[in-house]
Amino acid sequence: MSTEERDRNQINLATSTNFSKRLLTNNQEEEARKQGSMEGHKNLRKNTILSILTTILFSELVSITLVSGGVFTTFLQNKGLETPILELSFMYIGLSFYLIYHFTQKGKYTETPLWKFFIIAMFDVHGNILVVKAFEFTSITSVMLLQVFSIPCALLLSITFLKVKYSKNHYVALLFCAGGVTFSMINDLIMHPRASEGGEGEYGERFNWDAFIGDLMVLTSSVMFASSNILQEHTIKQNSDVFNYLGFLGLFGTIITLIEGLLIFREYEQFGHAQSGATGAIISYYFGFVAFNFFGYTIVPWFIKRYGATLFNMSNLTSIIWSMISDICLFDRPFYWMYLCGFILEIIAIGIYSLKPPLKQNSVKQESQQEDVLNPEINLIQLVNRKEHKELLMTSTHRTITHRLISL
Numbered sequence: 001m002s003t004e005e006r007d008r009n010q011i012n013l014a015t016s017t018n019f020s021k022r023l024l025t026n027n028q029e030e031e032a033r034k035q036g037s038m039e040g041h042k043n044l045r046k047n048t049i050l051s052i053l054t055t056i057l058f059s060e061l062v063s064i065t066l067v068s069g070g071v072f073t074t075f076l077q078n079k080g081l082e083t084p085i086l087e088l089s090f091m092y093i094g095l096s097f098y099l100i101y102h103f104t105q106k107g108k109y110t111e112t113p114l115w116k117f118f119i120i121a122m123f124d125v126h127g128n129i130l131v132v133k134a135f136e137f138t139s140i141t142s143v144m145l146l147q148v149f150s151i152p153c154a155l156l157l158s159i160t161f162l163k164v165k166y167s168k169n170h171y172v173a174l175l176f177c178a179g180g181v182t183f184s185m186i187n188d189l190i191m192h193p194r195a196s197e198g199g200e201g202e203y204g205e206r207f208n209w210d211a212f213i214g215d216l217m218v219l220t221s222s223v224m225f226a227s228s229n230i231l232q233e234h235t236i237k238q239n240s241d242v243f244n245y246l247g248f249l250g251l252f253g254t255i256i257t258l259i260e261g262l263l264i265f266r267e268y269e270q271f272g273h274a275q276s277g278a279t280g281a282i283i284s285y286y287f288g289f290v291a292f293n294f295f296g297y298t299i300v301p302w303f304i305k306r307y308g309a310t311l312f313n314m315s316n317l318t319s320i321i322w323s324m325i326s327d328i329c330l331f332d333r334p335f336y337w338m339y340l341c342g343f344i345l346e347i348i349a350i351g352i353y354s355l356k357p358p359l360k361q362n363s364v365k366q367e368s369q370q371e372d373v374l375n376p377e378i379n380l381i382q383l384v385n386r387k388e389h390k391e392l393l394m395t396s397t398h399r400t401i402t403h404r405l406i407s408l
Contacts, residue, residue, distance in 0.1 A: 073132050085260050179345040
């Protein structure tokens with residue numbers, strides 16, 4: 001064997017060895033990639049399941065918070081106490097401490113005029129007073145069903161003041177929402193037990209105007225809450241403004257509720273009519289009402305920012321279910337089929353309403369500009385509608401003449 005052949009064989013052997021090593025390395029890398037991909041998919045699946053469970057638990061926590069205020073208020077009423085304003089005053093006192101937290105973090109308070117916070121507090125306080133007062137006349141389920149009326153109220157106010165544009169499905173959702181509210185009010189007016197008989201007696205014998213008055217209170221409070229939310233949207237511009245907003249809401253809410261509760265309505269006199277020997281229970285009910293409402297006011301802005309208003313609306317729906325359970329299990333109230341019909345209509349309403357988000361005026365303009373860029377035919381039509389129609393006609397005439405000359 002010559003030297004050249006020996007060198008050629010060594011080169012071929014080295015090449016095949018390197019190729020085998022490279023192939024083995026590629027196979028190992030591919031196997032490692034597959035294992036890493038499988039582990040990545042497993043981790044992604046675990047994270048997805050964990051995220052879904054966290055979202056469900058968080059939303060149910062919000063819905064339970066919304067119902068708990070009515071539950072503790074009803075407990076207090078059963079003990080002979082009807083003090084809605086004083087109940088709320090303790091909650092607003094707790095919210096006012098957010099001003100201290102905000103000042104320690106920012107070193108200054110808001111540049112927003114204080115009279116705006118006062119107006120928001122007026123709407124919020126009296127909306128809450130009407131809701132808490134409504135529990136004296138109607139059931140927790142009815143209150144939760146009727147509070148969905150805040151959606152059409154917010155829609156009308158958004159159109160008027162925020163220049164928000166809504167689509168057809170939003171107006172269709174309003175019709176279903178109105179149907180759900182109607183079922184609830186008819187149920188309270190006709191099928192609810194008569195208040196004059198202490199909640200006992202035949203159903204449908206005559207109208208229950210007390211429950212109907214409670215429903216009107218809830219509807220009025222929905223208008224106030226919608227107004228407060230519209231003003232809140234103008235006030236809260238950044239994440240840090242949430243604590244500032246809650247603090248001033250608590251400050252002015254405390255002032256309003258203490259003046260009305262102590263000086264005007266003198267609700268402290270109700271403690272003389274409370275059941276004897278129930279001091280411990282009354283204190284625990286007050287604490288529960290304040291704690292759950294304080295937690296609700298704190299968590300709702302963050303919940304909406306993280307999960308969106310759609311999921312918050314769905315939490316409102318599950319709160320209706322929890323309210324039905326509390327009425328049946330805690331207060332021995334009967335189940336009404338009209339409540340179920342109203343609940344189904346409101347599920348449909350919120351589902352349709354959530355299909356497409358509304359657009360503000362600036363967003364509408366930006367969307368129309370994007371459509372114009374992506375659709376040159378629309379631009380052409382717009383040009384025809386403007387002063388450039390002569391140039392377009394001349395261009396089309398020139399193309400027609402050229403086409404005829406070519407055909408000749």
